Amino acid sequence: MKEKVLVTGGAGYVGSVLVEKLVALKDLDVSALDVMLFGDNGLASVAGKCKIIKGDIRDTRLLEESLTGIDYVIHLAAIANDPCSNLNPELTKQVNFEATKNIARIAKEKGAKRLIYASSSSVYGIKEEPKVTEELTLEPLTIYSKTKAWAEDAIKEYDDNNFTTVSIRSATVCGYSPRQRLDVIVNILASDAITKKIITVNGGEQKRPNVHIDDLANLYADLIHAPKEKISAQVFNYGKENYTVNEIADMVKKAIGDDVVIRKNPKTADSRSYNISSEKIENALGVYPKHTITEAVYDLKKAFERGLIPNPEDTRYRNVARMKEINFN
The missing domain is CATH 3.40.50.720 (NAD(P)-binding Rossmann-like Domain)
Structure with a gap:
């Protein structure tokens, strides 16, 4: 059984x-x-x-x-x-x-x-x-x-x-899912690069694992x-990679194309910056993340090209927008 x-x-x-x-x-x-x-x-x-x-x-x-x-x-x-x-x-x-x-x-x-x-x-x-x-x-x-x-x-x-x-x-x-989210950092930047050819970076030096x-x-x-x-x-x-938001934006641009423009705003409402270590689980179980941010961006690019993410402005891709829309309680 x-x-x-x-x-x-x-x-x-x-x-x-x-x-x-x-x-x-x-x-x-x-x-x-x-x-x-x-x-x-x-x-x-x-x-x-x-x-x-x-x-x-x-x-x-x-x-x-x-x-x-x-x-x-x-x-x-x-x-x-x-x-x-x-x-x-x-x-x-x-x-x-x-x-x-x-x-x-x-x-x-x-x-x-x-x-x-x-x-x-x-x-x-x-x-x-x-x-x-x-x-x-x-x-x-x-x-x-x-x-x-x-x-x-x-x-x-x-x-x-x-x-x-x-x-x-x-x-x-980060990366592609059949229930896609476009409200997490890598996915936000990738989506904007793909659909708008513009990335906006707020702050930039804060590290995000x-x-x-x-x-x-x-x-x-x-x-x-x-x-x-x-x-x-x-x-x-x-987690695998602890990069600054500026570094993530550069990776996204490199993956999507040189025609992507990065706009930088030195101010940010979210200045959290941290660098998590995954050594404990690797030592205990021998497991560690194998995929990269760049792979996640390529996966998203392919999903857009295949029409798997129609209407990226739809609230279904953004948790807080959907919760507001339906007044979930």
Whole structure:
């Protein structure tokens, strides 16, 4: 009998890539749970090949039903990023913290073996250290990063000999997905370069760690059967390249073409700058990101050329715009 895995947020930016990879493995019975805030197009390629559940992770009864018989939970569902979370802090607490606690509790009660949690490197706040490692004190600055940090602590309490929990503090994700986002740094710059031939850089010297979406999805898949003794109750950073925004803009221009104009605005409303280290997970599991920012940009270029990202101004590509549009609460 196949083991069963449930991916919350399975129709999302990372989730839709991950679910496709899990289905392709053919040795897992895959379920995807998502509120479908951005539709279910991200799961079109796996329709009929996995169980798709439309619902809200705040619904305890739905969680009871969805987690019954599940062996592994990969919990991606969240109110993602600071702008979205700031729209409704109470909603963010409910989804990112309270619902995550319920998922951990119910998964354990139902006999699941493992919970893999998508946290965020934003839990560190602003750090001056040249390398931000997992041992540093967390100083989350926003409701989004605070709920992620709270959730890490909450799920860790459920870890024991029969139930393994692990949290991943990933860098900002980049690259193409069937449920595309155009509101994260690399994707914003690439989209503007492709469609407008103009990149606007605000600030520029702030460092932003990034990770290719395929690398992150592969990591989540690998963690399903990673040795328990190496991941139990652990948190791991995961990112590949720590470049300044100016450097990222230059990479995008080189990939898209010399006709792209880079406009620089020395002022920025977001001066966060940090450099995360992923040495811990590489030493523990021998895994590390293999894809580059440039590859992510080329992937996006191909997607635009193939007509996979029609109307890039559509709110479906921007989380905060869509949440405002439908007044999600």
